[in-house]
Amino acid sequence: METPETSGKTHRHHGDLRETLISAGIELLDEGGLEALTLRRCAARAGVSHAAPAHHFKGISGLLTAIVARGYRKFTLTMIEEREKAANEPYARLEAICQGYLRFARENDALFVLMFSPQKLDFDDEELALQSESAYEVLAETCAPFQHGEAGSQGTEIMVWSLVHGFAVLSRRNRSGIADKMTPAVHFSDILPQLALKLPTP
Template structure:
């Protein structure tokens, strides 16, 4: 049976968001491969054809989820003071939005030419690149350093979401753990205040 929340969302005209929310629940528990528009329609309490009105098909739905995720990531990264703090926010974004994170980085799930997705990806990329500008005065190549920083944050986030860090972290806050790790990797000269004390 669909939840009262889903029914209210539909009757208030927000079917699109109701279907997105149901899809994110499925992805978080079962992965993107378990998505079915028919099942999502049942969860939202609408006809099986209703989700297709907004998303056309499963790929359209996953594309919308990816676009939403990149927008949320861009918002999370905005105004971070340096590269390390962008990494911390990246990790915390992944922990807060695991379903989005699963979909965003699997391009075979999306329509690569979707305008909303392209715009959202560019927003997120701009915020990621902004963290590398502080490296320009160092001997490090900013582009290579940016790839290294992204690899570190993305790898950490992926290990976190797949529970491979449960024992190593032993209950420690993932953002704080990443902040220390980034300081060890990049040092004080890597990205603003990236070494020394482990502050918030």
């Protein structure tokens, strides 16, 4: 039998270079944004040569994928955390995970951008698939209590996900000091109620 823990290989350098590199990448990410995240810089910060990461990741995209996978994990936890603070009532719980979504985007700006960047990520990676589906699962189960429309439960999920994701993307521009006409000067809690969400009649 093999547990995930036994797969940890303790080699000669420091405990786990793979984990160290991921952490270094996240540090670079919130210190200097996406531009600052570089394979060679990660290696340097971890104290190894620039070619060392190749033994742990499939190129730069492998490293980015691992970082994003860890990002999804934190993302999921943030939504759950907010949901547990909310009243045990479907609508309050839904609003809570949305606030968690937005808080994560606010507090992990560059990581959030990377997570939803379609470039340079290896979507065949199973760890990424696992973590991202786990995040979606939180959304799905929080949407489940509501009455679904023409498109079934997935229609409700996509409606909510799109709304909050789009709102997060637009809100980002504000923080970057862009100030378009399309940057929302509106609270999310004022637009969520405009979805036609109903509870089924018991």
